Amino acid sequence: MPRPGALADDDLRRLPIAAQLLQRPRQLSVPDLVSHLGGVQAQVLSAAGLALRARTEGLREPGVGRARLIDRSVVLNWAMRGTLHLVAAQDHGWLVPLVIEARVSNAYRRLQQEGVPAGQATDAVRLIAQMLEREGPLTRRQIAERLGTRGVRVEGQAIAHLVWLAAAQGVVCHGPARGPDQCFVLVRDWIGEPERMDRDAALAELAVRYLQAHQPAGPRDLAHWSGLSQADANRAWRLAQGRLVELETARGTSWALRAGVVEAAGGLVRLLPSFDEYLLGWRDRDIAVPAEHRTRVNRGGGWLHPVVLFDGRAVATWSTQRTPRARRVVVRPFSELDPTVHAGVVEEARDLSRFLGLTVEAVF
Known part of the structure; x- marks a missing residue:
């Protein structure tokens, strides 16, 4: 039985609604909204636009493309959990390396299985950077053709893992489309030299940024969302501890930002x-999807x-x-x-x- 005064399940639904900006409290730009959320999953790019629409007034679909391709204030790249996300350009330099680093060794292992030794994979990332610097945006097929002439194995899934590795190491990101194909570009050409943070500062910032859009939550939630190891998520929590406050809920202890929490009105x-x-x-x-409807x-x-x-x-x-x-x-x-x-x-x-x-x- 929860303690008297503990947050009930209704609170645990309405607090995240407010944190997620689903009550549309104000009109926000695309980069400000993406930065607030930490990132927006974008393996289906049109769905990312609809997620932004649900959280701000006045946005139209072309505005999402303009932010990504004209203003370049948001970047499409692999980030949390190794999946494609829209990430604010100002966050890309510290956020992407932090959340993706644990998956890099797996990429090298998969490349080894595809017949690409670790040394050749590292060389391939360098060659990708050189060709993009020289030629500008290139499709995956074009990158594969150029790597193939340099003796790099690109058959099967090798080219997909090589491009992913180049993105994970902060070298490339998604740029404009060329017909039906996505082009890749150098990060520094696309958004300038990205801002870096030392690892502990980045971990603390990630914990705060995560809670900003997901409070109340805990370090296990952070690990699930970000793809960090549980040890790193726990460290992030400790580093940010001075900015967090404990909350007692009907489901146990949780945390929010010390700056305070806002509860959305009911009926949204x-x-x-x-x-x-x-x-x-x-x-x-x-709490959001009843167990009996989970498979739907x-x-x-x-x-x-x-x-x-x-x-x-x-x-x-x-x-x-x-x-x-x-x-x-x-x-x-x-x-x-x-x-x-x-x-x-x-x-x-x-x-x-x-x-x-x-x-x-x-x-x-």
Whole structure:
């Protein structure tokens, strides 16, 4: 039984809503929003844009592309958990190396399995940097062709791991598209020389940045979200301890920033996309996705369906269908929906229409 005064489950849903900016407290730029969240998962780039839409007023889809490709204030690269994220350009230099370093040895091991020895992989990263400096943006296929002429094995999955390794070592990031293909660029050419931090300073900053968007939470949540080892997550927590405060909750001890926590009002409705941070950002999300509906949201293989969020809890999944005249938001409820949810989804569909520049209608 929780102690008197402990935060109840309703609090544990509404506090993260506020931390995640899902109540849209103010209009934020794309880089400010991405920096607040620490990063936005972007293995499906359109879903990353929808995640940003859910958290600020006035943003339109072209604004996300402009921030990445014109202003270059956000960067697309592999980051937390080794997956593609949008990361604020000002954070890239300290954040990406910190969260990716534990996976670098695995990349070398996979390359060894593909027939690329460690020494050749290191040489390949240097060659990739040289060709991008000389020629500018190149697709993965073009990089493979050039490495192949230098005797580097690029068959099978080798080229994918070599490009990933170059990104993990802070050399390259994703740049513009060339037709259907993604180009890669030198980080220093794309956003300038990135800001670095010593490792302990970066760990402390990561803990604070994580809590800023995920409070209340604990070091196990940080390890889950970031991909850090548990030992590193615990160290990050200790280094940031002076800026944290302990909270007693119905589910045990948790932490928030000493600067204070804000609880969102009840009744909020949001259409959250695949891989949304509200579902990915903690080790255990039973509080947001009831256990009996977990398989409807998480279909396995790390794939999360878009959900309708009501008062911090997933109450339906949704998908889009294209028609000759419009795009439909098709809602699949877990049970009969409250009228408040119906009204909220219709309002969210209107906002999607504004964001996408298309007619969007909700279908229940």
